[in-house]
Amino acid sequence: MQCVILAAGEGSRMRPLTTSRPKVMLPLAGKPMLEHLICNVRDAGITEILVVVGYHEESIRTWFESGSKFGVSIQYVTQRRQMGTADALKTVEPFIHDTFLMLNGDMILERSDLTNIIDLPSPVMATSTTTHPESFGVVTVANNKITSLEEKSLHPKSNIINAGAYLFDAEIFAVLKKLSLSTRGEYELTDALTDYIGDGKLTAYPLSVWMDVGYPWDMLTANEHLLERISSELNGTIEENVIVKGQLILGKGSVVKSGTYIEGPCIIGENTVVGPNAYLRPGTTVGNNCHIGHAVEIKNSIIFDDTKVPHYNYIGDSVIGSGCNFGAGTKIANLRHDHGPVKVGGRSTGRKKFGAVIGDDVLFGINCSVNTGSSIGSGTRVAPHTLVTGMIEDKTVVK
Known part of the structure; x- marks a missing residue:
């Protein structure tokens, strides 16, 4: 059996994190989101994978190459125009042999569910339940x-939703060719399912675990879930007088300096320096080539590669892009005074605690304050002693 993974979209709701990378390459638990999916597909017994790419496709091709280092064979198909899921699926028609698994690339699934789906007769739609259908x-x-x-009905008939995982056979391509543009100006895969539903052919498979990573704060939820399953793996150096409680993955070439206190589960990437006297709290993932320095506290956050948080900083419940630098004393607030759910750009995160979304290459002067629910665009420069709040566009100078 083959697997088709749709990974061509930008993920505009993830901006500013997708300014320079596709959504599926955002890191969760130390790996790109797409890598978790590919590994689960492999473990379910499928090794022939077609990845539909488009926006910043070079980052996907460079990371996964032929797929051999992940134990799979990957073929890339480029979607030249972003014209919907049905259009993306049509691009793989020449390469499909028979029955195939199709997955959206921006979700977290269990291997066991994929194994169960491919044992069913096609067509199949995976479903999940949600509080906001x-x-x-x-x-x-x-x-x-x-x-x-x-x-996306304003008056949903149920709390059961389409989870974006399917089992099809080659018959689906004849259905796709009959589609017209939707009101959104796209070719929608869901429109192609109408005939199957009318004929009573489309089987529902309820997933045991499903996480849609649609917004930056969803990354924290997915990261927390994935970190619950890690086992300690210490490939770097831990100096004397370091306390580690819980599970910790420490990458090659990384050093945890004296006086540091780590409460797992946490992941520290390769060639990263933590400490001295740093405090990493549960749910924290730090990327490669980072510096988490003296008297820095990080809680339940994702720090991308090449970011420096070197002196007297606090980062809580936040997602921080790559190549950022925090001036001494710069801190991110993560709790409203009324303890209500934090909003970003007017949209509720559903989280009582959420700090900020910060894009790539953001530089802070000393003693800056970042308010709850802030979104700071890539390439932004923040002057010393500045309060940052609200939605900041890319390459803004904040004084």
């Missing part, structure tokens, strides 16, 4: 069959 394609199910599908 109005944000997704809502389905109704009777006797394990999908009976209706409605996209």
